[in-house]
Amino acid sequence: MNPYDNNKAINSNQSAPHISVVIPVFNESESIQQVVEELQNILSRCHWHYEIIIVDDGSDDGTLEIIQNMQQQYHPLIHLVSLGLRSGKASAQQAGIHKTTGTFTVFMDGDGQDDPEEIPCLIDIMENESPGMIVGRRVNRESDRYYITASAFFNLIISMITGICIRDINASMKVTRTELLKKISIYSGNYRFLPLLLHFRGIKVIEKDVTHRKRLAGYSKYSPSKIVDGFWDMITVIFLIRNHNNPLHFFGGLSLCLGIPGLIICFYITLIRLSYGNIQNHYPLLLLGILLILSATQLFCAGLLAELMVHLKYDKRDKQP
Numbered sequence: 137m138n139p140y141d142n143n144k145a146i147n148s149n150q151s152a153p154h155i156s157v158v159i160p161v162f163n164e165s166e167s168i169q170q171v172v173e174e175l176q177n178i179l180s181r182c183h184w185h186y187e188i189i190i191v192d193d194g195s196d197d198g199t200l201e202i203i204q205n206m207q208q209q210y211h212p213l214i215h216l217v218s219l220g221l222r223s224g225k226a227s228a229q230q231a232g233i234h235k236t237t238g239t240f241t242v243f244m245d246g247d248g249q250d251d252p253e254e255i256p257c258l259i260d261i262m263e264n265e266s267p268g269m270i271v272g273r274r275v276n277r278e279s280d281r282y283y284i285t286a287s288a289f290f291n292l293i294i295s296m297i298t299g300i301c302i303r304d305i306n307a308s309m310k311v312t313r314t315e316l317l318k319k320i321s322i323y324s325g326n327y328r329f330l331p332l333l334l335h336f337r338g339i340k341v342i343e344k345d346v347t348h349r350k351r352l353a354g355y356s357k358y359s360p361s362k363i364v365d366g367f368w369d370m371i372t373v374i375f376l377i378r379n380h381n382n383p384l385h386f387f388g389g390l391s392l393c394l395g396i397p398g399l400i401i402c403f404y405i406t407l408i409r410l411s412y413g414n415i416q417n418h419y420p421l422l423l424l425g426i427l428l429i430l431s432a433t434q435l436f437c438a439g440l441l442a443e444l445m446v447h448l449k450y451d452k453r454d455k456q457p
Contacts, residue, residue, distance in 0.1 A: 155179065155186040155259065156238030156314060160228035161203075161246035162193040166353030168246045169202055175244075175252040176213065182256050189215045190246070191232045194222035230322040236314050245308040248352030249278065258311045258344060268316050268339035271302060271331050272309035272346035279348075283356065290366060294332075297374060302331050302343060306366075309346055325369035332373060381446060387439025391432040398428025 157175060161168055172188060179186045192200045200218060207214045217231045229243065240262055244250040250272070258270050277284050287306060295301055306328045320333055331341045375386060402425040409415050415422060 153187045153238035154184045155240055155242060155255075156236035157186065157188045157242045157244065157255075158191065158229060158232035158236065159188065159244055159246045160191045160193055160225050160232060161195065161199055162222060162225075162228075163195045163197045163199060164246040164353075165195070165197045165199040165202055167248045167351070168199055169206060170352055171246050171248050171252075172206055172214065175255075176210065178252045178255060184259075186213070187215060187236075187238060188213060189217060189232045189235045191217040191219065191228040193219050193225070193228040224325075226322050226324055226327040229327045233314075233317050233322065236317070238314055241312055241314045241317055243308065243310045243312075247356075249349050250309040251347040251349055254309065254344075254346040255311075258309075258346075261342075261344060262311055262313070265342075266340075267342045268334050269310060269312040269331055269341045271304060271341065271343045272307050272311075273304040273343045274307055274309075274348035275345045277348045278350040279356070293367075294370060297370070298332060300332065300335055302341065304343070305329065305331055307346075324372070325365055326373050328366060328369060329373045383442035383446065384439035387435045387442065391435040391439065394428045394435065395432030398425045398432060401425030402429065 157179075159168075159171070164171075168190070172190070175188065190203050192203060200216075203214075203216050207216050215235055217228075217235060219228060219231060233241065240259060242255055242258070244252070254272060258272065261267070261270055277287075287304070291303055291305055294305055295303075310330065312330070312334070316334060316339060317330075320330070322330070326333070335341045401421055405415050405418055405422045405425060408418060
């Protein structure tokens, strides 16, 4: 008897899945089938009504064909979303979220490093302790030292800036309530900061240590350039979280930081001009003062425009019936 027949019967008797597993993949032809089969064995053993949503992010190594074959074999347990061209992990996760219908959504990668055996424990915590999200903190990571060091530094910077102690914010295995995800727009690289986005909405986010394994095959898609990208994404997310209702506070603060030194420099140059009749070769300093004042003015104007946009947004919402 096919081990999935029992689960298909369970699925047909319930209106909506209990668990939705979202797996974004890019060029994982050597591992995706083993990952999905292992995942199905575990979910079937737990007698959950589930769905597995695999998002192919423009793979060109035969990954799409393998997923299509599995979809036909295990229909309707597996759903395929093909993005055609590579759009990035954020777009892949967002596409997967749009397809989820389960009470809980589990995120994991398709390289085999996330252990599906952790899912029953994570779901049990979600049901009994009722957090909004559980982040699977990777202990004894089976990754290159370079990636581990970069990740530790990244997590430290985030903790220092935000004051939130999440030791592995970029962990690939996460479990959250689907209804919460539907209220968040995931774009660019902000998928890394889902715990922050939920935390600053007043939603409880906790960590749970999980097993981290070696890759089944293939190579990591992580590159040094993503460290820089992650830094800019972090600044964007923090700004949107803390200043989306009062952007002038942010731009005004920066404006003061630049404008005050600029005014002091120009005042100093003016005193020299009045005392000696010329500025005595302080032209570079004068140019710096003028540059700081112009930059401060631009930032202040940007803050005013942002405040106007926020006002129009709320004004429009208030006028709706």
